[in-house]
Amino acid sequence: YLHRETGTKFKANFGTAFRAPTLNQLFFPNFGNPTLQPEESVGFDFGLEQGLLSEKVSFGATYFYNYFDELIQSVPQPGGGSLAENVGKSRSRGVELEGTLRPFAHVELKAFYTFLEAETIRDREPLIRRPKHSGGLTFHWKLTERVDWNVNLSVLDERYDSTFATGRPRRELAPNFAKLDTTITVALNKHVEFYTRIENLNEEDDDDVLGFD
Numbered sequence: 001y002l003h004r005e006t007g008t009k010f011k012a013n014f015g016t017a018f019r020a021p022t023l024n025q026l027f028f029p030n031f032g033n034p035t036l037q038p039e040e041s042v043g044f045d046f047g048l049e050q051g052l053l054s055e056k057v058s059f060g061a062t063y064f065y066n067y068f069d070e071l072i073q074s075v076p077q078p079g080g081g082s083l084a085e086n087v088g089k090s091r092s093r094g095v096e097l098e099g100t101l102r103p104f105a106h107v108e109l110k111a112f113y114t115f116l117e118a119e120t121i122r123d124r125e126p127l128i129r130r131p132k133h134s135g136g137l138t139f140h141w142k143l144t145e146r147v148d149w150n151v152n153l154s155v156l157d158e159r160y161d162s163t164f165a166t167g168r169p170r171r172e173l174a175p176n177f178a179k180l181d182t183t184i185t186v187a188l189n190k191h192v193e194f195y196t197r198i199e200n201l202n203e204e205d206d207d208d209v210l211g212f213d
Helices: 023-027
Strands: 009-019 039-052 057-069 072-076 082-086 090-104 107-120 133-142 147-156 159-162 171-174 177-187 193-198
Touching: 023 082, 072 159
Parallel strands: none
Antiparallel strands: 009 039, 039 057, 057 090, 072 082, 090 107, 107 133, 133 147, 147 177, 159 171, 177 193
């Protein structure tokens, strides 16, 4: 819904989803579980967007809530290793904030932040690989009609993950990290683009997923 006098956009969504287990989750050696049930979920979100100064500045805020039944997670096993299992009823909820600055016609700077609580409903155990705080910055500059330059900074808070190493705790906190990426794209014509991308410019050593460098 657009408020014509202020230019404020109000938005709301509601939906349901169904996801069958992947082949890896069903049959991968020492991890797959052929008895897995499909995931089902229902969720909603609502928020607003506001532009200022002829859209040179804009910001938005969104609240979201998702309920999962038979969510599939990687669960550490007592003898070592990990197994795909349905963890029952779970939920995720939180707030997303976003702001955009367009100081010039071909330059855009965007900042975003998410606060997230994701946990099982019965014992309120945190779901793995879901940081409570995350965010970042993106910079886009359209250098010419055909050339675009993008820089992206991603920041993740510490988050629980499962570990595959025998003799270590079955659940560990993965450390927070920040990663800087950049991409240059050249449009050769309306059908073909050439791009070059450099990831992890700041040579961050932490793992996005524990055990996978």
